[in-house]
Amino acid sequence: MRTILIILVMITTNSFAQHIKTIDGKTLSSKEIDEIIVNAMASNNLPGVSIAIINKNEIIYHKVFGVGNSKTKELVTTQDFFEGASLSKPIFAYFVMRMVEKGKIDLDKPLYQYLPHPGIAPESQEDYKLITARMVLAHQTGFPNHANNQLIKLAFKPGTDFSYSGEAYQYLAAIIGMQNGIGFKEDLNKLFQKEVTQPLQMKHTTFVWNDYLDNHKVFGHDEEGNPTQNKPVAGRWNGKTFNAFSSVHSEAFEYAKFIIAMLKREGLKESLFEEMLKEQTHFKDNNPIKLETNQTGWGLGFAQKQTKNGLMHLHTGNNHDFQAYTMFVPEQEYGIVIFTNCGNMLPFLKTISITLGNQF
Template identity: 70%
Template sequence: MKRAEIPGLSIAIINDNELAYHEALGLSNAETREPVDSRSIFEGASLSKPVFAYFALKMVEDGTLELDKPLYEYLPHPGIAPESREEYKSVTARMVLSHQTGFPNHAKGQAINLAFKPGTDFLYSGEAYQYLAAVIGVQKGVGTGDALNALLKKEVAEPLLMEHTSFVWDDYLAAHKVYGHDEDGKPTQNRPGPGGWNGKTFNAFSSLHSEASEYAKFIIAMLNREGLSDATFEDMLKEHTHFKDDNPLKQEIGQTGWGLGFAQKRTPEWTMHLHTGNNHDFQSYAMFIPEKRYGLVVFTNSGKMVPFLENLSKILGPQF
């Protein structure tokens, strides 16, 4: 942490499919010197996506939606550019979870122009995840706020004993969320505010709040295949998107493709399922290797997680 200049950290290591190590270390606020503790909550950023994918697959299993039925048939998207309105009608939940929709990562209020015919290429998209959340919200009659969060808690967080994990703001988060920190190590924020997430919207792609020991329960469920049928787990963890050689993620990180929710690094001996989260002043990471019965979860309150993972890899072996 000192080498990487990380103020605060929540870390969990899973070995033999069980929690083997958990620590909450450092500072919640580098100026006030308030410490991180076992109750401290961090922003998960895009670690939201694997949890939401697991939730969406539960919705498939209970008949709320079909993986390969066009989402347009459930809920037409109101923000598609005219030139993409026919092609987008083929977008399915499977394409959303494996990032094959052609949607941009974030539309930022602009009309959505598809980058390619859905199902033919890869483009990471939080925007598509939010579309799927809206579909589930409509199908369940709960919208995309507190009621959708309550449904996810009922279906995912409560069965996995993730008591304080939430996609919307609540009193526990208000009492225990740590501060983010900018590149200079200065505290930024620890609650919803103007110009950012309002705390009320369920952002399937980014608004999860948690800490390492709770998120590790989700990773252990992946390793033990809990909460979904074997057939659904096979579908979730197989490769749906195979990266081309010129894919930046393959060139820079070594990722080889994507399943339904997790990125993947495949070798002849094992597959690492992984996901990063980056809200700039908060960064997070989770991975697991079923063949090794091993996993790692890291939450930080700064934008300097990658150097930390690189240092950790020198001690524990490749983690990223």
């Protein structure tokens, strides 16, 4: 892989603390963290990063580094946005719980009673009728990750195992759109913003394309470090559809406001936060994700992992030329949000964990 020239830029428009507590309780200066990030970017070939760290349930550090386009060397700014990829799923889950609280959907009512799915294979017709919103958010449906215009044959009886599925999330999005009489495009995004981003003051976070993204989205980058795209393109997302599993666009400071809402339990009834944060799916010992990452299961929207510092709630996002990550540990009142414009986020995350403590 070609080495990307890292141009250091640290821009912030807010006043933050000069000392940050790591997940392990160590205190580092803001300058030390800057150096950790810059070195990790250089060693892992990241063009640009937006990063926020949460201490005591507040954003204590937010900076951007590098370039939004490796060819033009245009610097990333705090106004620039990234693809969140699968960071769409946890914030969509929060949106779903808002709909549960309003009585628009029941977590445990079979979804076919709201809207029959038109693409289920004949041999799965009976079992699919067991699927609920709870199963969707905890990845217990048996749906594939993506159906790719093929009939869906369930991998197992719903509720009995784990199968990560963006396809199931989109089915639930269609139901929410139908329940509100608005479909699953721009109007669903408007409802999402009314229920989630406006109360949380996430001014520009969106699931559909708009003028702000047109002016402020950075470029993704391929494995060679070359810029790919920063607009909707043929064969990918068209910009108009609310893709509950992948199309959220944001940056670290705005998305961290959602993580703080999870930490402070703001915007939902306490009982609904309990549902989101308790283990809904427990991984079997031979689960590939557990074997690879030591994750133990899934709540409603977030993966979970038992750590020495407490229960970690986490999610990765991977659109290949954009990758993102978030996690929080309620016991430590700690969280982190990372948006990158390339496919090397996980090595970067492992590198900064050497000093910041285990972030993944």
